[in-house]
Amino acid sequence: MFEQGVIRPPSEASSLLVRVTRNCPWNQCLFCPAYKGTKFSKRTVEEVKKDIDEMAEVYKGYKVKTAFLQDGDTLILKTEDVLEILRYLKEKFLSIERITSYARAPTLRRRTVEELKKLKEAGLTRIHVGLESGSAKVLKMVKKGITPEDIVTGGLHVKEAGMELSEYIMPGLGGKTLSEEHAKETARLLNIIEPDFIRVRTFAMHPMSPMQKMVKEGVFVPMTDEEIVAEIRLLVENLRAMHSYFSCGDFSLNLLMHVDGWLDEKKNYMLKELDKFLSLDKRQKQAYSLLRRSSYYHYPLSVVENPDVMAKIEPEIERIERAGDGAFDRYIWELMSYQLPQPQTDNWN
Numbered sequence: 608m609f610e611q612g613v614i615r616p617p618s619e620a621s622s623l624l625v626r627v628t629r630n631c632p633w634n635q636c637l638f639c640p641a642y643k644g645t646k647f648s649k650r651t652v653e654e655v656k657k658d659i660d661e662m663a664e665v666y667k668g669y670k671v672k673t674a675f676l677q678d679g680d681t682l683i684l685k686t687e688d689v690l691e692i693l694r695y696l697k698e699k700f701l702s703i704e705r706i707t708s709y710a711r712a713p714t715l716r717r718r719t720v721e722e723l724k725k726l727k728e729a730g731l732t733r734i735h736v737g738l739e740s741g742s743a744k745v746l747k748m749v750k751k752g753i754t755p756e757d758i759v760t761g762g763l764h765v766k767e768a769g770m771e772l773s774e775y776i777m778p779g780l781g782g783k784t785l786s787e788e789h790a791k792e793t794a795r796l797l798n799i800i801e802p803d804f805i806r807v808r809t810f811a812m813h814p815m816s817p818m819q820k821m822v823k824e825g826v827f828v829p830m831t832d833e834e835i836v837a838e839i840r841l842l843v844e845n846l847r848a849m850h851s852y853f854s855c856g857d858f859s860l861n862l863l864m865h866v867d868g869w870l871d872e873k874k875n876y877m878l879k880e881l882d883k884f885l886s887l888d889k890r891q892k893q894a895y896s897l898l899r900r901s902s903y904y905h906y907p908l909s910v911v912e913n914p915d916v917m918a919k920i921e922p923e924i925e926r927i928e929r930a931g932d933g934a935f936d937r938y939i940w941e942l943m944s945y946q947l948p949q950p951q952t953d954n955w956n
């Protein structure tokens with residue numbers, strides 16, 4: 608049976624998943640549980656071709672339109688090998704219109720524009736990159752293993768090659784101390800790169816993450832939903848009204864999933880929606896957080912203007928708060944952590 612990795616972007620939910628490497632070659636980011644407890648390895652072209660043959664059998668009769676190359680950093684393979692895999696995939700699945708992949712910024716920095724152009728011509732038309740933060744301090748604190756220079760140079764290589772670029776950013780990752788720098792530096796890099804998609808991935812902390820220790824030691828101060836919305840507001844305010852799609856709508860850990868649209872068309876609308884949340888009173892903000900974090904339902908902000916809803920939810924907030932100072936925020940963080948992938952080890956450190 609063909610292999611599959613554990614994650615893919617939400618936009619690839621109906622894509623054929625073709626595993627060309629296993630796990631993540633870096634695997635040290637303190638916030639990321641996805642591949643903890645696993646080892647990185649490259650698969651041979653022959654192994655991948657065998658998987659593609661099996662998939663062609665399984666999906667015979669289906670019109671497969673999109674494919675995603677797994678796992679964490681496909682372009683770490685030799686460009687010639689990726690080209691051969693792309694050509695074979697297109698030969699076996701004639702209906703494929705789009706092939707995409709994750710790649711790390713330092714890998715993209717090492718790949719020349721000419722190499723990336725060849726990959727694009729062979730069918731790899733979109734690259735997904737974990738930017739997370741434009742702040743060198745935040746990147747270092749969470750052991751991301753990349754620099755702002757990697758992010759900019761790697762991103763510009765992709766754009767110059769004519770590929771689509773999807774950059775993932777993580778509000779809340781700098782904690783309270785680095786929040787302002789995190790927002791402004793992230794906006795600064797995105798303004799230079801002008802990616803096609805800016806995908807928001809609100810930070811949540813896994814109970815086993817080494818960042819829990821940083822919280823106990825006071826090195827990392829986690830942010831409330833309200834503080835993260837204010838950080839996103841600062842980020843959007845600092846982004847140019849460029850032709851990039853700013854997306855909160857494809858990830859349920861983002862509190863305000865309707866803050867979503869092209870920056871050159873909807874920047875003001877998005878700022879207004881962020882302000883609408885920030886202008887609610889404390890109880891309404893808590894009620895909205897609790898409603899959103901307790902289910903996957905996309906409640907409109909107006910739900911907390913309904914007195915009947917508030918009458919039902921306020922006693923629950925009071926009950927949670929009776930557990931002591933900060934109990935409500937801790938409750939919300941715990942609910943958020945349930946949505947994270949699980950590490951493949953009991954000993955993540």
Ligand code: SF4
Pocket residue numbers: 631632633634635636639641642679711737751
């Ligand atoms: S965030 Fe990306 S680079 Fe970091 S460990 Fe996870 S998969 Fe690897």
